[in-house]
Amino acid sequence: MADPGYLAFYIATGLLLGTFYGLATVGLSFTFGILKILNSGHGSFIMIGAYVSYWSFVILGLPPLVSALLAFLIGFMLGLGLYYGIVSRILGGPELISLVLMFAMGILLQEFAKFVWTPTIRGFTWDLGRVSLFGYAYPTTRIVGGVVSAVIALGLYIFLYRTKVGRAIRSVVESAEGATLCGVNVNRIYAISLAIALGLTIASGGLATLYVSGGIEPYMGDPYTTRAFAIAVLGGLTSPFGAFIAGLLFGVIENLSYVLLSLTNVANPFSMTRFIAFAMILVVLLVRPQGIMRR
Amino acid sequence: MDFKKYYPLIPMFIISVILLAVRLAAPELSQIVSLALFYVALGEAFNIFTGLTLYVCFGYVAFVALGMYGSGLALKYILATSNPPLVTTILFSFAVAGFFAFILALVVGSIGLRLRGAFFAIATVGLSEGLKNFIEGTGIWGGSSGLIIAGDLISSYGHETYVFVSTELADYLMFAVYVLSLLVMFLITKSRFGYGLTALKEDEDVANVMGVNTVRYKLMTFVISAALAGMIGATKMLKDLVIYPPQAFAISYTVEAIVITMLGGLGTVTGPVIGGLVYSILKYMLTVSFPGLQLLILAPVLIAVCVLFPYGIVGWVKRRFRGTLIDYLLV
Amino acid sequence: MSEELLKLQEISKSFGGIRALKNVSLTISIGERLAIIGPNGAGKTTLFNVINGVYKPDTGRVFFANVDVTDLPAFKRTRMGMARAFQIPRPFPTMSVLDNVMVSALFAGKFKSVGEARERADEVLELVGLANKKHELAVNLTSPEKKLLELARALAPKPKLLLLDEIVAGIPPAEVDRIMLLVRNVSEKENIAVVALVEHVMRVLKYVERVIFLHEGRVLMDDKPEKVLSSETVKNIYLGRIYD
Numbered sequence: 001m002a003d004p005g006y007l008a009f010y011i012a013t014g015l016l017l018g019t020f021y022g023l024a025t026v027g028l029s030f031t032f033g034i035l036k037i038l039n040s041g042h043g044s045f046i047m048i049g050a051y052v053s054y055w056s057f058v059i060l061g062l063p064p065l066v067s068a069l070l071a072f073l074i075g076f077m078l079g080l081g082l083y084y085g086i087v088s089r090i091l092g093g094p095e096l097i098s099l100v101l102m103f104a105m106g107i108l109l110q111e112f113a114k115f116v117w118t119p120t121i122r123g124f125t126w127d128l129g130r131v132s133l134f135g136y137a138y139p140t141t142r143i144v145g146g147v148v149s150a151v152i153a154l155g156l157y158i159f160l161y162r163t164k165v166g167r168a169i170r171s172v173v174e175s176a177e178g179a180t181l182c183g184v185n186v187n188r189i190y191a192i193s194l195a196i197a198l199g200l201t202i203a204s205g206g207l208a209t210l211y212v213s214g215g216i217e218p219y220m221g222d223p224y225t226t227r228a229f230a231i232a233v234l235g236g237l238t239s240p241f242g243a244f245i246a247g248l249l250f251g252v253i254e255n256l257s258y259v260l261l262s263l264t265n266v267a268n269p270f271s272m273t274r275f276i277a278f279a280m281i282l283v284v285l286l287v288r289p290q291g292i293m294r295r
Numbered sequence: 296m297d298f299k300k301y302y303p304l305i306p307m308f309i310i311s312v313i314l315l316a317v318r319l320a321a322p323e324l325s326q327i328v329s330l331a332l333f334y335v336a337l338g339e340a341f342n343i344f345t346g347l348t349l350y351v352c353f354g355y356v357a358f359v360a361l362g363m364y365g366s367g368l369a370l371k372y373i374l375a376t377s378n379p380p381l382v383t384t385i386l387f388s389f390a391v392a393g394f395f396a397f398i399l400a401l402v403v404g405s406i407g408l409r410l411r412g413a414f415f416a417i418a419t420v421g422l423s424e425g426l427k428n429f430i431e432g433t434g435i436w437g438g439s440s441g442l443i444i445a446g447d448l449i450s451s452y453g454h455e456t457y458v459f460v461s462t463e464l465a466d467y468l469m470f471a472v473y474v475l476s477l478l479v480m481f482l483i484t485k486s487r488f489g490y491g492l493t494a495l496k497e498d499e500d501v502a503n504v505m506g507v508n509t510v511r512y513k514l515m516t517f518v519i520s521a522a523l524a525g526m527i528g529a530t531k532m533l534k535d536l537v538i539y540p541p542q543a544f545a546i547s548y549t550v551e552a553i554v555i556t557m558l559g560g561l562g563t564v565t566g567p568v569i570g571g572l573v574y575s576i577l578k579y580m581l582t583v584s585f586p587g588l589q590l591l592i593l594a595p596v597l598i599a600v601c602v603l604f605p606y607g608i609v610g611w612v613k614r615r616f617r618g619t620l621i622d623y624l625l626v
Numbered sequence: 627m628s629e630e631l632l633k634l635q636e637i638s639k640s641f642g643g644i645r646a647l648k649n650v651s652l653t654i655s656i657g658e659r660l661a662i663i664g665p666n667g668a669g670k671t672t673l674f675n676v677i678n679g680v681y682k683p684d685t686g687r688v689f690f691a692n693v694d695v696t697d698l699p700a701f702k703r704t705r706m707g708m709a710r711a712f713q714i715p716r717p718f719p720t721m722s723v724l725d726n727v728m729v730s731a732l733f734a735g736k737f738k739s740v741g742e743a744r745e746r747a748d749e750v751l752e753l754v755g756l757a758n759k760k761h762e763l764a765v766n767l768t769s770p771e772k773k774l775l776e777l778a779r780a781l782a783p784k785p786k787l788l789l790l791d792e793i794v795a796g797i798p799p800a801e802v803d804r805i806m807l808l809v810r811n812v813s814e815k816e817n818i819a820v821v822a823l824v825e826h827v828m829r830v831l832k833y834v835e836r837v838i839f840l841h842e843g844r845v846l847m848d849d850k851p852e853k854v855l856s857s858e859t860v861k862n863i864y865l866g867r868i869y870d
Contacts, residue, residue, distance in 0.1 A: 038413040040353060040420060089602050095412040096349045096561075100553055101601040103353060107550055108594035115591055222546075226421030233417060271432030278425030281418050286406050487732050487740060494729040497718035504678065505779065506704040506733035 009136040010255045016142045018251025019149035020204060020211050022244035024224060025231040026153060027201035033173050033238035034193040037087065037098045041106020042228050043221025045075065045198055048109055049205015050216045051117060057124050057209075064126060064141075065148055068206040075202030079195030087194060088187065106221070113218035121215040145210040152200070153244045160240075169193055173238070223274050227254075230277045233284050253280075300485055303564070303626040307477060310568060315470060329466045329534070331575040336473040336527050337548070338555030338567030338574075343480050344520035345553075346562035347492045348513050350408070350415050354422025355552055358396040358521040360543035361426070362528025365395030367442045367538055374447045381452060381460070385468070389529045396525025397518050399426075404517040408510055411499070427544040441539035448536070465533040472530055476523045481564045483516075484626065492516065496562070547590055554593055557600050560609030564626045569608050630692075631656045631819050632787060637676055637686035646672040647683070648843040656786070657817040659810065661851075663827045664840035665863065670823045671713065673840065674789055677821075678710050679703045691786065704734045707786035711779070711793055713823070715772035717764035723775055724760040727751060727782045735783025746782055754778045754808065770797050777805065781812060788813070790822040794829055806833040827855070 028042050039045075049071045056067035082105070090097050128140035160166040171179040172189045180186050208224075209216065231250045235242030254273050261269035318328040337359070345351050369391035373384055407418035431439045448457045483489045494502035495509050503509045532538060551574065559570025581589060600607070606614065609625055616622050632654040639647040646669045654660065662670055675681040677688060679700035687696045695703050704710075709730075717726050727747035728740070737743040751757045754774045759767065767775060773793060780788055790809070794802045810833045813820050824830050827837065837854040839847040841863055847854045854860055 032413070038416060040416060086598065086602055090605075093605065094349055096345070096351055097601050097605055099351050099353075099413060099416050100557065101598060103553075104550075104594045104597035104601065107546070107590055108598065111588075111591035111594060115588070222424060226424055229417045229420055237414075268432040268434070271428040274421075274428040275425045275432060278421030278428075281421060282403070282406050285410060285414065285418055485740075487738065487743075490725070490729050490732050490740070490743075493721060493725070494718055494733075497721060498716055500680075501712075501716045501718065502729070502733075504680070504700045504704060504710060505730045506701045506735075506783070507729070508701050 005134055005136065008134065010259050011252055012133075012136075013138065013142075014252035014255030015248055016138070016146040016251070017211055017255060018248035019146040020207050020247075021227060021231055021251050022247025023149040023152060023207065024201065024204040025228045025235070025243040025247050026156065026240045027197035027199075027204070028228050028232050029235065029238060029240045029243040030197040030200070031194060032232070033240070034169060034197075035087070035091070035190050036095075037091075037102065039106075039197075039201075040099050040103040041109065041225070042102075042201065043223070043225035044106035044109035044113075045201040045221070046205035046208055046224045046228075047113060047216075047218065047221035049075070049202035050208050050212070050220060051113060051205075052202065053206035053209045054122055054124060054216050057126065064206050064209050065144060068148065068203045071206040072199040072203040075199035076195040078202070079198035080191055082198070083191040083194045088190070091190070106225070110218045110221070117218070119218055121217045123215040124209070126210070139210075141210045145207050149204070149207060152203070153241070156196075156200070156240060165189075165192065223277070226274070226277045226281070230281045230284070233281055250277075250280075303624050304481065306624055307481075307565065307568065310572075311470075311474060311477075318466060318470075325462075325466060327575065327579050329469055330579060331572055332466070332469045332473045333527065333531070334551065334555055334575045334578075335568050335571030336469065336476050337524070337552050338559065338571045339473075339476040339480050339564075340520050340523035340527060341552035342520075342556045342562065342567045343476070343483065343523065344516045346556055346566070347483065347489070347496065347516050349496050349561075350412065350513060350517075351553070352403075352419040352422070352517070353416060353549060354419045354424070354426075355524065356544055356546065356548040357399065357423040357426050358524035359528040359531065359548055360423065360538070360540075361395045361399050362392035362525030363532040363535075363538045363543055364430075364436055364442065364528075365392035365525060366529035366532045367444050368436060370444050370532075371442070371447055374451045378451055381456060384451075385460075385464070385533075388532075389468070389526055392525045392529035392532070393522040394525070396528070397522040400518045400521030401514070404514045408513040408517060423544045423546070423549070427540045430540050439540060441537060443537045444532070445536040461534055461536055465530050468533065469527075469530040472523065472526045475526075477564065477568070479519060479523065481626070483519075484564060488512070488515070547593075550590065550593055550597070554597050554600070556607075557597070557605070558607055560607030560611075560613075561605075563607070563609040563613070566607050566609040573608075629656045630654070631658075631690070632677065633689040634677070635687045635689070637673075637683045637688070639672055639676055639681060639683050646843050647676065650686075650840075650843070650845055652838060652845060652848060654787070654819050654821065657813065657819055658836065659813055659820040659822075659834045660836040660838060661822045661824050661827060661830055661834045662838045662840055663824055663854075666825065667842075668840040669843040670840055671791065672843075674710065674791055674821075674823060678708050678789060701733070704783075707783075708789065709734060709780040709783060709785035709787070710789040711773075711776040711791060713791040713795070715769070715776040717767070717772055717775050717779075719765035720763055722761050723751065723756060723764055723767070724748070726764050726775060727778050730779040731782040733783075734785070737783075747778075750778045750782045753781070753812070755804075770801060773797060774805070777809075784816060785818060788818050788820045790820065792823055792825065795825070799829075802829050806830055809833065827851075831855075 024046055028039055031037055031039050052071040052074060053064045053067045056062040056070060090101060126141055130137040131140050131143055160170060168184045168189050171184055172186055176186050231246045232243050234250065235246030257276055258269050258273050261272050314328055317324055341355060366388035369388040370384060373379060373387055403422060407415045430436055436442055448460060491507040491512055494507055495512055499509055555570035555574050556567050560566030581592060613622050613625055630653050634650055634652050637647050637650045664670055676683050679698060687694055690703060690706055724747055727750055728743045731737045731743040731746040737746050751760050754777055756774050756778060764775060777793060794805060809820055812818060822830055831851050834851060837851045838845055839854055839860050846859060847857055
């Protein structure tokens, strides 16, 4: 434990895990910032992404980084359908309805997955070997996954700040009313935003397969809902980039607390890291409800 | 004394008497009656918080589970140390169940309820998962191997009493908790407290400026709702006599509570009664014909209710018959 | 003779880089009626929000009835006898007019039972002239009626201090006099201090005893109405707009 290289290893793997956590939370913050809807069924969309990745690998032989693109497209279409079919009808109503609706949506996806793919735990191996740095070996797939996550986040940044649609989205975040007056079709922006958000979330679920040791099953998303909420709260909730940075931080915190808990030998570290996510939400909301990114 | 405002209790009283009569007269229907009582009580307890404030706790099942643990631990403790009369033991276990849930709600609520709507919901999403993982992770209260009280009951009171407790007594106690939750909800809606909550539900900022202590009011409904859920858990414990974390913290209870309340009518006293009766009959039939598909059926129903029918059955009837006797009696 | 009811001591409040209030100090006596005037953005509404506890000032203290209320939340100040009518009426939309007023009587006032609150609500609705609408849902009222409801809700708890935020804006001229007369009568009868925020000061001039001129977050003048209105500063900055 006294070995600083050992600590650095856990911080580095935490950061790699954090890129996935970050990407998995970006969509949540995006939806909340723009549509003012909290996706309480968030984890189920991640689960769907993991299945997309699994079946693409098993049936089509596509590696997860390629199928992430497919996952994004599926998420995008799902988002458009969900918006025009259901979400647009409840916008402007009580917040409770949207919370319950998305919660039910998450349950539906889980039960659907259980029904068509059975509760069997599935997994596949995609091995690209290991990269050795300072005497510690890192799986290449995770490094590639981390780079891809960061690139996607950067892509989103460029989209929001350099394109016309991106500007329209940002104007809606500031004031939907103001944007309407400037000729922005707010309804369409909402639809595109939900589509992008779910696209990113399902794509991140594809990358989840690189990090998850527990395998793919219909209820694997639940812990990610809690984690994503903890991360989103940490990042200030409405900022996708705050969420990404907070994701990195959370990956490190989770990894280090896992190490510490394994040393203390008091509690089962695997269960406890999941409790930590929940406790962290309460602590952050209590101490810094505006998140850590804002001054 | 203004008795008129208590008239809406009459239809509820009639429904309750019918349920009790069916349970007493036709023991073969006891399973469906106790199912109905459980779901009505659960819906009403949930409604006291969510229906009156429009805040939602996605980890609501944690209160039921904690009530199960509370009563189970209390029974184990009291039976291991002394051998009191059955009534004392049961009452003690119910008090502990309510208290456990109350304390959890107090902790979560006093932090979370300073926040608005969605932020509170966020704080609660991990509640049941987090607690389950805490119990399994630290291994307290039997950890993942669960807590079993059947043996303690048999060794203290004998086999006959043990059978009576889990078949008969549990049902009557469920009836008592059901009546209690109905009365609590009814009295709240007719009181000054209820007026404050209606104001809070309509516009929290304005309610606050008008003198409603919104944070405290939200917290009060939350702890009342949780304590009732804890007692519902206690009756469930008497019936099951065993608790395992994965089943006790199953998300389906939260979903069911939401469905029953919204289908019946959020914030109305009779909503969860009607929602709970409808749901328990449906569930009884569905588990027979579609075992294991309960949530797959429930989720789209809930989505449809949100989009098409957000006021629920009672809300719809009240709007349809505004100003008539039906509107007046159906609160 | 005048006993002090509200005292602001060197209040400052900033939002980001914008300083909305700069060292504002003022005292209001029991039963006094005054208007706070100033162009849009002068800090009038922010001042109200600091007085009734929606915002906490960055520096300075607020005293109400000789109690330091700076750290008290809005609802506690309301219970001590502050009442506010919002500029943009915010009734509880799907509650009846009567219920709206009852909530205020029950929580802000001393009426602890539902029955007493109903009596008081009936009384106030009669006073402002909304008695015939009391079973309507608030959302169905016209905008001048919503203003009256706002006033009724403010009066229901029998406050010591009535904060009126643009109460006569958007009200037909004939109604303005009726409302202001009503406010003055209640104020005289029940010894209520009234602070009215107004942009169009001429409409309420004859009903107040004192005018405070707020400009860019500072108190520029605080005097009798005729003195404030005849001052060169006020004329230069502001008065041209009144006669528009």
